[in-house]
Amino acid sequence: MKLPKSVTIKEVGPRDGLQNEKHLVATADKISWIDSLSRTGLSYIEASSFVHPKWIPQLADALEVLKGIKRNPSVTYASLVPNIKGLDRALESNVDEISVFMSASEGHNVRNINKSINETYPILGEVVKEAKMAGKTVRGYISTVIACPYDGPVAPAEVRKVADHLFNMGIDEISLGDTIGVAVPNQVECLLEELLPHFGPNRLAMHFHDTRGTALANIVKSLEMGITIFDSSLGGLGGCPYARGASGNVSTEDLLYMLHEMGINTGIDFNAIIKSAQYIERKLGKKLKSKQMEIKRAEGKESFS
Amino acid sequence: MKLPKSVTIKEVGPRDGLQNEKHLVATADKISWIDSLSRTGLSYIEASSFVHPKWIPQLADALEVLKGIKRNPSVTYASLVPNIKGLDRALESNVDEISVFMSASEGHNVRNINKSINETYPILGEVVKEAKMAGKTVRGYISTVIACPYDGPVAPAEVRKVADHLFNMGIDEISLGDTIGVAVPNQVECLLEELLPHFGPNRLAMHFHDTRGTALANIVKSLEMGITIFDSSLGGLGGCPYARGASGNVSTEDLLYMLHEMGINTGIDFNAIIKSAQYIERKLGKKLKSKQMEIKRAEGKESFS
Numbered sequence: 001m002k003l004p005k006s007v008t009i010k011e012v013g014p015r016d017g018l019q020n021e022k023h024l025v026a027t028a029d030k031i032s033w034i035d036s037l038s039r040t041g042l043s044y045i046e047a048s049s050f051v052h053p054k055w056i057p058q059l060a061d062a063l064e065v066l067k068g069i070k071r072n073p074s075v076t077y078a079s080l081v082p083n084i085k086g087l088d089r090a091l092e093s094n095v096d097e098i099s100v101f102m103s104a105s106e107g108h109n110v111r112n113i114n115k116s117i118n119e120t121y122p123i124l125g126e127v128v129k130e131a132k133m134a135g136k137t138v139r140g141y142i143s144t145v146i147a148c149p150y151d152g153p154v155a156p157a158e159v160r161k162v163a164d165h166l167f168n169m170g171i172d173e174i175s176l177g178d179t180i181g182v183a184v185p186n187q188v189e190c191l192l193e194e195l196l197p198h199f200g201p202n203r204l205a206m207h208f209h210d211t212r213g214t215a216l217a218n219i220v221k222s223l224e225m226g227i228t229i230f231d232s233s234l235g236g237l238g239g240c241p242y243a244r245g246a247s248g249n250v251s252t253e254d255l256l257y258m259l260h261e262m263g264i265n266t267g268i269d270f271n272a273i274i275k276s277a278q279y280i281e282r283k284l285g286k287k288l289k290s291k292q293m294e295i296k297r298a299e300g301k302e303s304f305s
Numbered sequence: 306m307k308l309p310k311s312v313t314i315k316e317v318g319p320r321d322g323l324q325n326e327k328h329l330v331a332t333a334d335k336i337s338w339i340d341s342l343s344r345t346g347l348s349y350i351e352a353s354s355f356v357h358p359k360w361i362p363q364l365a366d367a368l369e370v371l372k373g374i375k376r377n378p379s380v381t382y383a384s385l386v387p388n389i390k391g392l393d394r395a396l397e398s399n400v401d402e403i404s405v406f407m408s409a410s411e412g413h414n415v416r417n418i419n420k421s422i423n424e425t426y427p428i429l430g431e432v433v434k435e436a437k438m439a440g441k442t443v444r445g446y447i448s449t450v451i452a453c454p455y456d457g458p459v460a461p462a463e464v465r466k467v468a469d470h471l472f473n474m475g476i477d478e479i480s481l482g483d484t485i486g487v488a489v490p491n492q493v494e495c496l497l498e499e500l501l502p503h504f505g506p507n508r509l510a511m512h513f514h515d516t517r518g519t520a521l522a523n524i525v526k527s528l529e530m531g532i533t534i535f536d537s538s539l540g541g542l543g544g545c546p547y548a549r550g551a552s553g554n555v556s557t558e559d560l561l562y563m564l565h566e567m568g569i570n571t572g573i574d575f576n577a578i579i580k581s582a583q584y585i586e587r588k589l590g591k592k593l594k595s596k597q598m599e600i601k602r603a604e605g606k607e608s609f610s
Contacts, residue, residue, distance in 0.1 A: 001491050257518075
């Protein structure tokens with residue numbers, strides 16, 4: 001297998017994870033959690049979102065969280081921003097990187113942003129321009145890159161069109177999201193065969209939800225095609241809003257196990273990640289669903305029996 | 306991706322699944338369950354085990370189960386057999402195929418069978434000879450093909466040595482088991498690179514436990530290398546005896562989702578498999594852990610809310 005020597009994991013649990021959890025986590029606990037993540041060797045943490053609290057009450061404290069954390073200079077802290085209003089608050093927080101988002105499918109974009117794809121470009125364009133002027137790097141999320149819960153399968157050419165627009169705005173990196181967690185490896189291959197000749201592997205990240213258990217298989221295919229940036233969340237936090245109860249992002253610790261066992265370097269301390277996952281598990285008051293957390297709980301029970 | 310057009314799934318839930326469940330399932334319920342599996346399009350069901358009930362009380366009713374089920378002529382019914390005594394009972398049940406088992410590592414073989422690897426060959430050889438004389442096909446399981454809970458990593462050459470012995474006895478097919486569910490795709494590739502030049506892809510099956518979430522990724526790598534036979538169990542039944550609480554075999558329904566979505570034919574009706582999984586879930590009185598069963602439960606809740 002042709003595999004990269006090292007991979008960058010971008011931890012999206014504090015944003016993509018918590019925004020989909022019913023249970024509200026206290027601001028002080030979020031700060032402690034992000035501080036613990038900052039000590040694991042992670043180089044990137046998406047810390048919160050400046051989407052209006054009406055839509056995402058779980059992250060209404062974005063500003064306090066970003067002002068409260070101890071910044072590790074080796075870590076890039078990012079935050080999601082929907083529009084110029086959100087950007088103003090994000091800049092106030094002095095976050096390192098701004099993330100913007102839209103979908104590759106009309107149906108999802110309209111229901112998520114209340115705008116068509118073409119109406120969304122100028123809104124994001126304004127954010128990107130201002131963020132760049134403020135000296136920030138910008139990440140773009142494209143949702144529903146494989147399939148849309150409203151429109152069905154999404155053609156790779158549609159994803160390329162959106163990616164083209166975003167890169168032309170000056171976006172530094174695009175994260176390709178299988179938002180509803182339906183992808184299988186040959187679909188990922190088709191998508192990347194369309195995108196890689198245009199954009200190369202260094203500006204593309206993959207963002208898999210593990211709703212159907214295929215995330216790690218999709219990551220292996222992406223690795224073989226040259227992708228080296230992957231989004232994940234501790235404990236697989238997140239949950240897919242289109243299949244409630246089913247699991248969310250691919251779990252950071254399960255991804256770490258696989259990458260390390262494959263001989264791929266991440267710079268991340270596996271045990272520190274597990275401790276950080278156990279911390280947020282206690283604060284959420286629910287069992288995290290990753291395989292590694294299940295193993296830890298099973299080992300814990302055995303040591304008492 | 307180079308992928309096969311069709312794949313054979315061998316359902317091992319009634320044996321490898323139930324033998325690791327604490328909860329005893331009534332004989333009549335096992336019979337109903339296997340009968341429902343026989344109507345899903347599955348072509349192979351490992352129905353029980355003739356290992357001494359002292360070791361596996363869950364399957365003490367192997368003979369009643371095999372005599373009680375309605376045989377579908379399109380299905381091969383198999384049963385595990387440890388020695389000549391077990392074979393006699395298996396032949397009495399008129400099962401179609403006999404499975405024998407041993408490990409690729411001394412540590413696991415000694416603890417599982419109470420014999421060294423070299424001491425095990427003549428015992429299995431006797432079973433194979435008698436089974437063949439009775440007109441049965443014989444399958445051989447090799448456990449710990451990637452790593453052993455006692456001896457650590459297992460060299461592919463060790464697996465090849467054991468496989469060589471088993472094929473020389475006249476065994477028809479070998480199932481390669483990642484018993485403790487630690488494998489990652491490049492390890493699977495190394496193993497198959499050692500075995501395929503000697504034995505070809507048609508007599509080898511892969512048997513992955515999903516303890517660490519890597520089973521589907523390992524199956525994709527196996528598919529790409531030409532393997533077309535995979536063991537799985539409904540609902541991921543099984544549990545790994547070396548990491549209690551963590552999940553067991555790769556789940557049939559999660560595997561089916563991936564294969565069908567990849568355009569690979571299995572001949573199996575996905576919805577019939579889900580119904581059969583829901584049946585055994587009720588009988589076991591515990592939630593099955595597969596992603597597809599989680600999705601079904603989530604959908605069920607939504608339709609009531």
